[in-house]
Amino acid sequence: MERRKFFKAVGLMTAAAYIGPKVFGDVQAQVKPAALEGVPAEEFPPLPFAYNALEPYIDARTMEIHYDKHHRAYYTNFMNAVKGTALEGKPLGEILASASKQTDAVRNNGGGYYNHLFFWKNLSVGSSGPSSDLSAALTKSFGSFDKFKETFTNAAKTRFGSGWAWLYIGADKNLAVASSPNQDNPLMDLSPVKGTPILTLDLWEHAYYLKYQNRRPDYIDAFWNVVNWEEVNRRYQQALNG
Ligand SMILES: [Fe+2]
16 A cells, blocks of 8 residues: 555544445454554555664564465455455454354464454554553553563563463453463453453564574564553553543
């Protein structure tokens, strides 16, 4: 998509003018619209930054393959999996919330499609940090911001195999940290941890192996340099207000 069209699309999304999306749309009460990215699925959504934007923490070649091969494959496979079924045209949030009833293709590719949309948005450089509201909530749940980072980092480093680390708002309205296997996420009914995601980190080897090889802990440590706190703050505030 050319740049002008992309920003026009973003503007429409920001205005919540989700008119006639095939997949995204109204969702059940637990899932906030902001958490569903609001991206119509008629075409593969653009990456919100250049491939080299996160250098040196995440290299351009990794970003290109991650977005254009891996993420695109999840999108394509998900769209093919729902095509011609009762799921076609349903909100992605509704499909994820009923993951236990879906095929592996829908669960894995729908999760992969959603998780990567989420991940790109919570990445940037030059971000300031958590808002005062979010800082207070992090301190309440973890004791301090540093303790939160330590908890999230530990959850990411100890996830066996492929998966994702999450900061999310649980049913008790408090912030919590967990990791999920494969392409599962806290929006799925089959997930042992459920809630509204605020921040995530991709722990699949395809996210870091070209640059970091087997050194996943180095990739996780580097991640803290490219967290888009403005987006995390926005998600937190929107979840509270929703
Ligand atoms: Fe990934």
